[in-house]
Amino acid sequence: MALKIKDRDGCMPVSEMKGIFEKLIRDTPLFAGNTPLGTMEINGQFSHYVDPDTDTMWIGFALGMRCAERLKRESI
Numbered sequence: 001m002a003l004k005i006k007d008r009d010g011c012m013p014v015s016e017m018k019g020i021f022e023k024l025i026r027d028t029p030l031f032a033g034n035t036p037l038g039t040m041e042i043n044g045q046f047s048h049y050v051d052p053d054t055d056t057m058w059i060g061f062a063l064g065m066r067c068a069e070r071l072k073r074e075s076i
Helices: 014-027 052-075
Strands: 039-042 045-049
């Protein structure tokens, strides 16, 4: 079973994180040429990246973003 990043109350929406992730990939020459951004959609909504390595990068990125949000909230 694949890990799926889901929207959660009080957290940055998946669509916003996905946009940041894809910009990072496109703006980084090393990644841009080697990281396909093709996606799988289910019922018209993003599910995951088709390329397994890209999907693994996405999951790590999104979990890191969620962790950073949590740390920021807890430090206030």
